[in-house]
Amino acid sequence: MEINKIILCLVALVTSLLFKACIEDGDYTVPQGLGGEENLKLKGILDSIQNNQLELKSIKDLKGLYILGKPPVKIVSNIVVKGYVISSDAKGNYFREFFMQDAPENPTAGIRIAINLTNSYNKFNVGRVLYIRLKDLYLGEVNSGDGVLTIGGKVSATDAMEIESVALNQMNNHFFRSEETAVIVPKEVSLAGINASDIGTFICVKELVFPLGLEGKSFVDPKEDFDTQRKIQSCQTLGYADLLLETSSFASFGNKALPMGGGIINAVVSKDYNGHFLVLVLNTSDDVKMTNERCTTRSESDFPLTLLAEYFETASGEISITDWINYREAGTKSWRSYSDTYSQSKAARMGSKNSGDAYTSTWLLTKGVDLESTAEEFLSFETSNSFANGSTLKVLISTDWEGTAAAVSSATWHVLPAKIVSNGEGYKNWVHSTFINLSDYAGTAFIAFKYTGSGNVYFDGTYELDNITIIAK
Incomplete structure (x- = not known):
């Protein structure tokens, strides 16, 4: 009996160690009720804002601090930015980044956060309200000239015009989650009307089709190692408007066939790696709903x-x-x-x-x-x-x-x-x-x-x- 107890204890110990080995350091489960320590930290931030010790700045105003084409800006003042998370890396279509916008619906601005964390959706789930204390963080571009304004943790060691991710050990002092998770309502826009001001926001485009020449193709071209851009079109009364849907080769839905019906896409507006053109990026293929008849247009x-x-x-x-x-x-x-x-x-x-x-x-x-x-x-x-x-x-x-x-x-x-x-x-x-x-x-x-x-x-x-x-x- 005593031997059996010892064996059971050893099994429990090994199981516990194996379980811990499969989890990243830190508690990154989706927070329903946040821990007491995290709640106290957020309360301290909100109290400091209320007492004018910290300045709450909008995403739009924050973006105005950086001039495209210039070196990254180090934030030296006591400012905080609030946002609603709108992207998710749960399906592998984002890597060590997420986007947040300034409102759960009808946003006016959005921004990218570069962070040295995979599976960030477990901590920063879609709709999560997040406050970022910006002092000693940086504002700039991850890839110089790409036009996607980003919050990062430091200037790149190899390129003074670029920033690198916020490190994990920086997060506790800069990122403060609220218990609130809002419902994100995609902003309805026309495909032709999407512009640079929409970067970092979650949008909905209706009356969309993939060109018939893409029939039988998947979201990701198997010949691509990184990203695949597929043309999408919206029917207008006369002619089409078009844009590109970009999908990572690491997306779990990359091999899924493109739907050939008509319908809608909900996605985050971003730019391609070099910043040459605007793209739409999915959180999941479920955000592509094309089960209706294809729309038609005149000449x-x-x-x-x-x-x-x-x-x-x-x-x-x-x-x-x-x-x-x-x-x-x-x-x-x-x-x-x-x-x-x-x-x-x-x-x-x-x-x-x-x-x-x-x-x-x-x-x-x-x-x-x-x-x-x-x-x-x-x-x-x-x-x-x-x-x-x-x-x-x-x-x-x-x-x-x-x-x-x-x-x-x-x-x-x-x-x-x-x-x-x-x-x-x-x-x-x-x-x-x-x-x-x-x-x-x-x-x-x-x-x-x-x-x-x-x-x-x-x-x-x-x-x-x-x-x-x-x-x-």
Whole structure:
């Protein structure tokens, strides 16, 4: 009997040791009720914020502390950022990183956190409210120039322009979980309208299909060692908008066949490794719901009327077109004509490089277009760039503008969901805007191309614009 007891004790001891060996150091189970020590630490942080000993800064304001293209920023002030975790590495599609955004629904900004922890979903589950005390952490890019702003633990030892992950032994002093886990509601967006401001947020895109040429393909190309990008398309009334879905070769669903029906995708907006283009990244293949019929679209031949057409072929110097306005709201630079060597045609160009201006805001406004006598109208154009460098280009529409430069600022302008060339796009390439449906607007409409930048080298990029048309039926 005594021998049996000894044997049972030994078995229990060995089992215990084996069990502990299969668990990473630390308690990384999904916290339903956090431990007393962790709760006390969070309470101390919240009390310090309440007493103005720590400053609670929004993700959007935090991101404003870093200038793209400059070295990482070390946070030296007593600031805290709050976020809601929106990504999960449970299926292997993220590696030593997670994203958080500033609200559980309708977020305005998101950010990536690089952390030296695998299976981080056990500690930072989707919806978990997290406070990060930022003093002595860094803000920058993991891969210099990729355009994905990240919180990290130190500057890279091999590249002073990059940051490395937050170390495990830094976490206890900087990361503070709340007991709250919120329901994350994906923000509904159009595929064509996704832009850099959406990076780090959880979105939903409807009316999606994978191109028929991908039938029989899986999420991951077996010839790829790291990431695979698959084109996804959204049907518009006229034509398609497209973007790329990126999947890691280590994702557990990588060999799963792409669905050929139509439906929706819920995903985190990010960029590819080099930062050349925007991508969507899944938490799980369950976030791809394409069991409906494939959507259909019409062709340009269905819209034979041309309400506006400008190709800039007769322009020279500063753009001056009858009934158009080239308006400098701020700064000294105007839209100008230039000849594109690669496309062998003329186009319009705007950039604030070498302007010396603290702020640039320049509008190129079309003549009025009558939308009353046609049933459906679609705007399209093409853009290219010579390093966007923090500058922005937006396309807007107004139906109450009086048509004068003095009235631009007092008119009501709506941003249209057009696809604009990204900073990482090759300078030889022209990007189609997709066809933007104007059917929700009535009366006389004016289209505006608004450039914003400055003489600062980090915000002085150049955009090119060509082939502006509005077609109708």
